[in-house]
Amino acid sequence: MLKSISDNISKLALNRKNSNDSSNEKTLPSPLHDVDIPFEKATFGMGCFWSSDSLYGAEKGVLRTVVGYSGGSMKDPVYRNLGDHTEVIEIHYDPKQVNYERLLSLFWNNHEYGLTTKIKKQYASRIFYHNDEQKRIAEENRTKEQKIRSNETIITTVEPATTFYPAEDYHQKYRLQAHKKLASELGLGPNESKLLQTSHVGAKLNGYLVGVGGSKQFLEEASGLGLNERQIEYVLKYVKENEHGGLTC
């Protein structure tokens, strides 16, 4: 009996504290979803798109990421019926902060299977360029990479970008969505299709939570992403745990 009274009192105290907090709402950080910066697109097929979503999301200068299907002829592919499409990551980046060469270096260094071994079209290694400059850089880059891997034959294709079909919501920011409470606090719950595809903070956390970017970079960026202290602490724990672990799919 006594215990339940004291429990209730502390609940009341907590509620009071929360309502005080919310009267300060305006000064509390709010998650940074929209960044209005001129951008360019890069599109890569490099195996299962969950890990490339994380790989690029935490990269400086990457504004947004979307996973989807591209490169095939079938209309309206879906995960269970992909036709001749490939899983791809579409990256929106600020060319003043990160260049196409850097994105390509992440491409070459973060998938192996499919680079020189023929596998299912779904996971094929493909670079989809959006303009002539990207085409030139990608082709030069592939030649350079082939020299490094002289005992293998790179089968990565460099081809023009075609229709991009965003994947189902549950594939977007897949690693972040595993943290249900955090995701929904940020407005990135499972039914937020638009934000899941466009959110800046969503792209970043989807990388950081699996250790991409590392704790130093995370701490430099965290408050600018509109996270509160508790959220920063929560994410930091996972960044630290995973930062040297590498990506899996």
Ligand code: MHO
């Ligand atoms: N191993 C995963 C791959 C998912 S992926 C988005 C699965 O079979 O579910 O291709």
